[in-house]
């Protein structure tokens with residue numbers, strides 16, 4: 134792939150690994166800019182200067198003050214310059230202490246409540262991205278790459294700011310989260326009243342940041358080809374299916390890749406680094422043992438261990454697991470789960486864990502090192518999502534020789550190929566897939582996987598199919614690059630519906 138340094142991309146995101154992360158968006162916002170930079174693009178990342186991010190980086194204050202909203206005129210936002218960790222990619226931090234300097238998460242306080250001023254916080258981020266090139270900066274982006282609702286207003290601001298030549302592309306990492314606020318935010322956000330309509334950002338009398346992004350951007354991507362089709366249907370479109378179907382000519386699904394820090398060969402969190410080899414079972418057992426020691430289980434080389442990491446939500450199908458967890462544990466397996474989310478699900482899981490102290494361990498919270506150790510130490514990884522835009526954990530699992538058990542949806546359908554005789558002959562089988570959204574279908578598939586666990590040669594072959602697959606970002610970044618070129622050269626602007 135030839136380098137295209139002529140394209141300048143501003144990548145705007147509300148979370149970037151390892152600085153601040155609530156999910157896959159952070160992983161993508163780190164790895165994709167790095168991979169684009171490696172292809173020769175001038176790509177720079179824009180992120181709010183959350184207190185925790187400022188504390189982790191060395192940054193330099195620029196003299197660029199952006200008077201983004203009139204209510205902020207006493208304290209305009211400032212741009213701080215830094216670098217993405219372990220890379221040469223420039224990182225701009227949007228500093229506005231009144232909005233970003235506080236204890237808590239990027240979207241919620243410590244009690245799990247959304248910040249009451251999220252419309253302003255992410256309206257500011259959106260507007261800063263849109264007007265970036267207009268300030269006394271030497272960097273004038275050709276493409277502003279927006280991500281999810283938090284930067285959904287960027288294309289709207291640009292639409293009403295004809296001085297900028299930049300084109301916009303919005304990536305939808307999860308259409309279920311839309312950033313919908315009361316109409317009273319219109320005045321504060323200083324968007325023209327004309328934008329508040331069906332042909333604009335209005336959504337049933339409210340303001341939808343995500344609708345704005347989909348409606349006004351030049352191009353839309355989502356994170357897997359199957360999810361790109363699914364979101365055009367009522368079940369997956371969460372109220373935006375019609376708009377998305379109307380823009381299907383400008384809607385592309387590009388799978389996420391995985392960054393090299395998810396590499397069992399070099400992963401510093403692992404007790405034993407490894408790669409695909411005849412030693413795989415022993416290498417993985419060293420990691421299983423370390424994982425079991427850490428969580429308080431006793432490791433057995435021939436006892437299958439099932440891992441699960443993620444948000445404990447309806448989306449992730451946790452409620453499909455709960456009714457059959459007793460039956461799964463009756464199969465003499467161990468289960469290690471890491472996650473947080475729905476309080477009811479957390480309580481049910483903890484109650485089950487106390488009933489099965491030898492077999493089930495539940496760690497509530499967020500823990501990067503434990504996530505890596507589960508991927509390395511487990512034999513199977515459970516991901517029964519109801520919908521999954523791309524999913525990263527099944528990709529990490531494949532890379533770590535841990536066979537995924539997934540529902541056939543979105544990116545899971547695009548990346549996991551079920552063990553069937555046909556797929557085995559074709560050399561593509563790399564996991565276990567079920568279609569029906571029921572606990573029984575999940576249970577049957579777990580049982581099917583456990584039967585094959587007793588066939589070591591076949592298991593080793595399945596591990597190889599996953600471990601040797603190219604899951605890197607390089608190819609995906611090249612797909613984004615050709616899309617940027619197309620969007621840059623295109624005079625298409627905004628929605629035609």
Ligand code: ADP
Pocket residue numbers: 155156157158160307442443444471472473498499500501504523524525526527
């Ligand atoms: P989503 O973005 O929908 O939450 P993805 O599978 O796309 O799901 O990405 C989730 C990312 O967050 C993965 O990198 C996963 O390892 C990580 N993750 C999720 N929950 C936790 C947790 N409790 N501790 C550590 N990492 C987590």
